[in-house]
Amino acid sequence: MAIDYDKLMDWPFEKVEQTYSIKDSIIYALGVGYGHDPVDEGQLPFVFEEADFKAVPTMAVVLAGPGFWLRDPETGIDWRKILHGEQGIRWHKPLPKSATVTARTRIARVLDKGADKGALIYSERDLVDKATGDKLATLSSTTFARGDGGFGGATGPQPQPHELPERDPCAVCDLPTRPHAALLYRLSGDPNPLHADPKVAAAAGFKAPILHGLCTLGIAGHAVLRSFCEYDTTRLKSLKLRFSSPVYPGETIRTEMWRDGGVVSFRSKVLERDTVVLNNGCVELG
Template sequence: MAIDYDKLMNWKFDPVEQEYTSKDSILYALGVGLSADPLDMDQLRFTYEEDQLALPTMAVVLAYPGFFLKDPQFGVDWVKVLHGEQGIEIHKTLPASGHVIGENRFTEIIDKGEGRGALLYSERKVFEKSSGDLLATLTSTTFARGDGGFGGPAREAPKPHDLPDRAPDSIVETATLPQAALIYRLSGDFNPLHADPRVAKSAGFEKPILHGLASLGVAGHAVLKDACGYNPDRFKSFKLRFTSPVYPGETIVTEIWKDGEDVSFRCRVKERDVVVLNNGYARVA
C-alpha cells in the first residue's frame, strides 16, 4: 500500500454542512476548560446563553469532514498518522450559533523518503450559509509516519515560527479536568484513543490522552484572555505545532510573548515539564 498522490491532490470532497446551536458553543467552551471558576464573568460570556460569544478556536470543529484518511483508496497507513500542525485564520467573528458549509482540499503532499514518512497539507474553508461570507480558513499538517518513499515531491517542509529569545512576557496556567477528553469528544472527535483505556494502552499510552485540538483550545483561551482581553473580534489568526500529548487532569502552562499585533506562545505540562505545543503564533488586532 502506498499513497496515491494524484488521487489525493485531485480529490473532490463533498461540501460538509453543519447547523450548530448555542448549546454546541457552550459545550465546546466547557470542553477546553472555560468556567472552571463559574463566577468569572469574562468566561461566562462563552458558557452562558445571555449575550453569548463563541470561542474563535471553535472553528476547528465546524464542518469537520471526518477521518477521511481511513479510506483505503488513498493508500495511507492511517494507524500511523499524527496531527502535526494546525492553523486558524478568522475572517469574520464566529457567531454563537449558525449554519455553515465546509469546503476541503489537499494543498500539498511532501515525501520525506523511505522510513521518514510523508507530510499531508490540507485546507478547510468554513462559510456562513445564509450570507455566503467566509468565516474561517483552517490549515492542517498530517504526519503520515508509515508512508514515506511513495515517489511524491521531496522538498523541505516550511519552517515553524521562531519564538523570541527572551523570557515570556506573561504566563497563563490552566488546569484541565480529569474528564476533559470525555467532554471535548462531544464536539465531534469520537476517536476511542481519548476515551477507552484499553485502546490507549494498545497505542502505547498509559491512559487516554487529551485531544490535540483540545490542548489547542486551551492555548487559544490563554491568548484570548491575555492578549485580546476576551474580545473575539481581536483574535485574527493562530497556528502551532503539536509536540507531545497531554493527559486529562494535567496543568497546561502557556508562555506568551507580545510584540504589538504579533503574539508568540508555547505550552508545557507543569507536572512533567514537557513542551506539548510549540512554535505558536497568533495575530491580534
C-alpha cells in the same frame, strides 16, 4: 499500497454542512475549559446564554470537518501511523453563536520526506456561513504520515516553524484541565476511543486516555484571549502551532507568551511533567 500523488491531490471531498446551536457552542467552551472559574466574568459570556453570549473562536476547528477520510484504503495511507503535526486558523469574521456552516476540504500539498521518513499532507478548508455566504475562517492542517514516505513526490520546500523569542516570556497563563475533559470535548465531534477507552489507550502505548490535540489548542487560544485580548474575540486574526506531545486530562497547561507588536508567540507545557505539548505557536492580533 503506496500513496498515489495524483489521486490524493484530487481526492473527492464532499461539501459538509453542519448546524450548531448555542448549546453546542457552550459544550465546546466547557470542553476547552471555559467556566472552570465560575466567578470569572470574562469567561461567563462563553458558557451562559443569558450573558452577552459569544462563541469561542477556536471552535472553528471542529466545524464542518471531513471526518476520518485518511482511513479510506484508497488513499494509500497507513492511517495507523498518522499524526496531527500542525494546525492553523485564520479568522475572517467572528463565529456566530449559532449557525449553519459549510466547508469542503482540499489537499494543498503532499511532500515526500523519503523512505522510512514519512510524508507530509497539507489540507485546507474554508468555513462559510450558509445564511450569509460570509467566509468565517480558513483552517489548515498538516498530517504526518509516518509510514508513507518514498512514493516519489516532491521533497520540498517545507515551511519552517515559527521561531520563539530567546527571552523571558511577557506573560504566563496556567489553565487546569478536568479529569473528564476528554470525555466532554469528544461531544464536539471527535469520538475517537483513544480519548475515552482505557484499553484502547493502553494498546496505543498510553497510561490512560489522552486529551485531544485540538482541545489543547483551544486551551492555548484561551490563554492568549485572556492575557492579551480581555476576551474580545474580534481581536484574534490567526493562530498556528505545532503539536509536540500529548496531555492527560487533569493536568495543568501553562502557556508562555511573547508579544512583539501585533504578534504573540507562544508554547504550552504540562506543569506536572514539565513537557512541552504545543510549540512554535503564533497568533496575529488586530
